[in-house]
Amino acid sequence: MFVAGTVAAVSVTALAACSDSSDSATDSTGSTASDTEVTAVADGEAAEGGVAALAQAFYNTLDEDQQATVLLDYALSDAERWSNLPQGLIAGGMGGGMPSGGGMPSDGGGEMPSGMPSDGGGMTAPSDAGGATSTDTASGRPGIDLGQLDDDQLAAFDELLRAATGTAEGLGYDEIQTHLSADDYLAENGGGDTYGRGNFYVAILGSPQDSGTWEFMFGGHHLAVSNTYIDGKLAGATPSFRGIEPMGDFELDGTTYNAFKPKTDAFTALLAALDDTQLAAAELADTYSDLVLTPGNDWAFPDTKEGLQVSELSEDVQGLVLDAIATYVNDVSDAEAATILSGYESELAETYLAYSGTTAFTEQDDYIRVDGPSVWIELSLQHGIVLSGNHPHTVWRDRNTDYGGTQS
Numbered sequence: 001m002f003v004a005g006t007v008a009a010v011s012v013t014a015l016a017a018c019s020d021s022s023d024s025a026t027d028s029t030g031s032t033a034s035d036t037e038v039t040a041v042a043d044g045e046a047a048e049g050g051v052a053a054l055a056q057a058f059y060n061t062l063d064e065d066q067q068a069t070v071l072l073d074y075a076l077s078d079a080e081r082w083s084n085l086p087q088g089l090i091a092g093g094m095g096g097g098m099p100s101g102g103g104m105p106s107d108g109g110g111e112m113p114s115g116m117p118s119d120g121g122g123m124t125a126p127s128d129a130g131g132a133t134s135t136d137t138a139s140g141r142p143g144i145d146l147g148q149l150d151d152d153q154l155a156a157f158d159e160l161l162r163a164a165t166g167t168a169e170g171l172g173y174d175e176i177q178t179h180l181s182a183d184d185y186l187a188e189n190g191g192g193d194t195y196g197r198g199n200f201y202v203a204i205l206g207s208p209q210d211s212g213t214w215e216f217m218f219g220g221h222h223l224a225v226s227n228t229y230i231d232g233k234l235a236g237a238t239p240s241f242r243g244i245e246p247m248g249d250f251e252l253d254g255t256t257y258n259a260f261k262p263k264t265d266a267f268t269a270l271l272a273a274l275d276d277t278q279l280a281a282a283e284l285a286d287t288y289s290d291l292v293l294t295p296g297n298d299w300a301f302p303d304t305k306e307g308l309q310v311s312e313l314s315e316d317v318q319g320l321v322l323d324a325i326a327t328y329v330n331d332v333s334d335a336e337a338a339t340i341l342s343g344y345e346s347e348l349a350e351t352y353l354a355y356s357g358t359t360a361f362t363e364q365d366d367y368i369r370v371d372g373p374s375v376w377i378e379l380s381l382q383h384g385i386v387l388s389g390n391h392p393h394t395v396w397r398d399r400n401t402d403y404g405g406t407q408s
Contacts, residue, residue: 044209055208074206147198228404236401288367307354
């Protein structure tokens, strides 16, 4: 059976053949948060082969209008404009069915769909999420959609994406490639032109170089890559959103994919290793129909940790917790992932594991959380939108380094 780790050949460079660029080129191009003149440049000092240098190389393949769309000054207001929704929905368009529903702890009914603009405006965090903020995303994500890029530009983007993401089988770059195929599958199976890999956006926020602050931003339906670099080093890889519809195996153009298998397998194995007493300690009292830290709900980490403290687990089960965390951390480049994971390992004893619903992660409203001094990971199983059946939303955040630590 083919899984995500075997599909590296399904490259972003195939985009031109897989999507109708005319649909996204005219109506859903991202825009800057303001009309002020951009001062960011793409010719500063950058180590050869590094993410900054590859961002410059990608930028240099673009024409003048495309460059003006992709390269923006760094602003938190732009960095916050990521979403789990298709661009056509957050930019005021229609298509593809109702976005996935849910909210904070609930009795399972009637919430505003997560990330959904209300009253024609931006994404508004659920009202019971303490300290939440709202982000104006009425103009959608910043940057340019991949459907507007030619083969040479897509090849340069592909090199940038490879450098910024990990090489672990089924994670990082592999996972994103399978994710894009999943959105193509939705486009071909009832989603329409709101879906498909041509509707994913890339932006460079700030000057890509080895000094100062800049962000490589890439995302679309169910995907957000938010890598912030400060003085040539990765200062934060979060918020990092992953979701997938369909969940499980799907077939596209004769190849079978399963984009989420490494993450769900790691967490279901972890929960299966807990005894009854540990499961009772880990179980949350509330029902969670979506993530707590949804798009637009930044820095709203709960003050009180809930669930089972990892220090109460055996060494072997603690290793399973770290393995599950690694399926998110390994979505960034290998060396940087190793550094981040080492930090999370040092805090493992003070980290908490919690769940709601079933431990098999197969039923709507099944929910899993890891909450540490730094790391925050959530998984939530939602009802299907384009397709029948359930599908996951998940987010990796960091209490210290979301947006590279920038809060204002």
